[in-house]
Amino acid sequence: MNDDARARLIAALEDRYRRRTPKGFRIHERARKVMVRGGSHTLRLWSPYPVSLSRAKGALIWDADANAYTDYWQGHYANILGHNPAVVLRALRGIHEEGALQTGFEEAVQIELAEIIQRQLGWEGNRVRFTTSGTLATMYAVMLAEAYTGRELVLKVGGGWHGASPYLLKGVHFDPVRGFDHADSAGVPSALSRKTLVTRFGDLDSLKAVLKAKGDRIACFIVEPFLGAGGFLPAPKDYLREARRLTERYGVLLIFDEIISGFRFAPTGLQTLYGIRPDLSTLGKLIGGGHAVSAVVGRADIMGGCEARAPRGRRVVFEGGTFSAHAEYVAAGLALVKHLIRHADEVYPRLARLGERLRRGIASAFAASGIEARCTGGGNDVVPGSSLFFIHFPRSGAPFRTVDDLHDPRVSDADLRERILKLALLNEGVHVMHGGGAVSTAHDDAAVLRTIDACAEVGRLFKTYA
Numbered sequence: 001m002n003d004d005a006r007a008r009l010i011a012a013l014e015d016r017y018r019r020r021t022p023k024g025f026r027i028h029e030r031a032r033k034v035m036v037r038g039g040s041h042t043l044r045l046w047s048p049y050p051v052s053l054s055r056a057k058g059a060l061i062w063d064a065d066a067n068a069y070t071d072y073w074q075g076h077y078a079n080i081l082g083h084n085p086a087v088v089l090r091a092l093r094g095i096h097e098e099g100a101l102q103t104g105f106e107e108a109v110q111i112e113l114a115e116i117i118q119r120q121l122g123w124e125g126n127r128v129r130f131t132t133s134g135t136l137a138t139m140y141a142v143m144l145a146e147a148y149t150g151r152e153l154v155l156k157v158g159g160g161w162h163g164a165s166p167y168l169l170k171g172v173h174f175d176p177v178r179g180f181d182h183a184d185s186a187g188v189p190s191a192l193s194r195k196t197l198v199t200r201f202g203d204l205d206s207l208k209a210v211l212k213a214k215g216d217r218i219a220c221f222i223v224e225p226f227l228g229a230g231g232f233l234p235a236p237k238d239y240l241r242e243a244r245r246l247t248e249r250y251g252v253l254l255i256f257d258e259i260i261s262g263f264r265f266a267p268t269g270l271q272t273l274y275g276i277r278p279d280l281s282t283l284g285k286l287i288g289g290g291h292a293v294s295a296v297v298g299r300a301d302i303m304g305g306c307e308a309r310a311p312r313g314r315r316v317v318f319e320g321g322t323f324s325a326h327a328e329y330v331a332a333g334l335a336l337v338k339h340l341i342r343h344a345d346e347v348y349p350r351l352a353r354l355g356e357r358l359r360r361g362i363a364s365a366f367a368a369s370g371i372e373a374r375c376t377g378g379g380n381d382v383v384p385g386s387s388l389f390f391i392h393f394p395r396s397g398a399p400f401r402t403v404d405d406l407h408d409p410r411v412s413d414a415d416l417r418e419r420i421l422k423l424a425l426l427n428e429g430v431h432v433m434h435g436g437g438a439v440s441t442a443h444d445d446a447a448v449l450r451t452i453d454a455c456a457e458v459g460r461l462f463k464t465y466a
């Protein structure tokens with residue numbers, strides 16, 4: 001598709017979107033007068049203006065103009081049972097009747113959730129501390145690692161999104177000239193940014209090289225066992241095994257960021273399926289049942305760094321948080337996590353089956369119009385099945401060799417995926433984010449088939465502009 005055809009396609013899509021959503025436009029105009037770009041989360045503020053939600057239930061959301069969409073974003077992947085699941089709403093009604101607004105006191109529910117997390121991850125001697133976002137959890141994990149090791153460098157992978165903490169706002173977005181090796185945000189002191197090193201996900205040679213060169217100064221290696229925003233890719237088993245062996249050898253702490261993967265593929269973390277024990281892990285999303293709960297989990301000796309009696313100069317101030325382990329939030333998370341454990345035999349095979357059907361169906365739907373669409377998000381020899389999908393439009397038939405290829409506009413048409421596909425699918429009643437999303441247990445075969453049909457329609461439309 002040349003630039004001119006692309007511009008005409010976008011104009012046609014925007015025109016149809018505007019005609020479908022006049023109320024949504026007026027709501028956005030009002031929002032723009034009081035909030036930066038009309039909202040509080042850039043991902044939600046797509047062009048020309050976002051969906052104004054009026055209702056959400058199960059697999060569906062409805063906008064202010066009463067258009068229905070099958071939703072695959074599902075609350076930033078927090079809603080594995082779909083929107084507003086009965087089991088969580090029931091728990092919330094119960095805790096509201098008891099009077100949940102007693103912020104600031106120890107609540108019994110947090111003990112139960114911590115016990116479940118400790119038991120399900122299955123490692124002896126883990127300790128849990130709750131906070132309110134994935135960003136905070138990963139930031140505290142890094143601070144604990146630096147305090148424990150007395151080292152200052154942090155190693156992460158290109159494409160790894162761990163939230164917007166100053167330590168980790170590097171190597172998130174791909175740049176055709178600099179690749180992933182650059183700071184992603186202004187406002188982070190350059191001295192701090194220089195202390196964050198970026199290696200390539202799944203690339204053992206690059207990991208070995210950086211550890212050999214700087215291993216004795218690196219505090220931690222933080223990595224998702226299933227790369228999330230970077231492209232929905234499961235880590236090869238050998239990569240994580242070697243990462244564990246090498247980090248131990250260099251005295252570097254291994255942090256698994258399981259904010260997306262925790263309880264998503266099984267009622268535990270991926271660390272349990274890989275059989276690899278990280279020193280620290282972070283959990284979020286599902287453990288809050290749609291609320292602001294996250295956790296750092298890990299070896300008691302490292303977690304002890306945030307105890308009041310930790311040695312002076314080594315103590316990590318991971319202790320504030322007006323709403324940390326808030327009873328209402330934790331009750332929701334507890335209800336969801338218990339449900340996942342109790343119904344694991346139904347939930348996970350169902351998600352895996354629907355996910356696989358959707359990934360295959362999407363690829364075939366586009367292929368019918370002669371467009372190659374590759375869906376990542378599937379499992380591997382360790383991850384048994386997956387609810388996730390991420391649609392890529394390669395520029396040539398050549399296989400993707402590295403994560404960089406998924407984001408390099410010369411190799412993969414990221415603009416078609418991130419911007420144009422989104423709008424085209426919205427017009428067909430499907431909501432995706434980053435060209436993908438996740439099925440929930442509220443999705444069924446009919447929803448998946450509707451989505452595949454929508455992709456076929458979008459494929460035909462793209463072809464007319466090719």
Ligand SMILES: Cc1ncc(COP(=O)(O)O)c(C=O)c1O
Binds near residue numbers: 076136259285
């Ligand atoms: C792997 C991972 N880590 C950390 C975060 C940050 O979590 P939060 O948005 O709750 O701050 C995210 C958010 O999507 C994530 O996917």
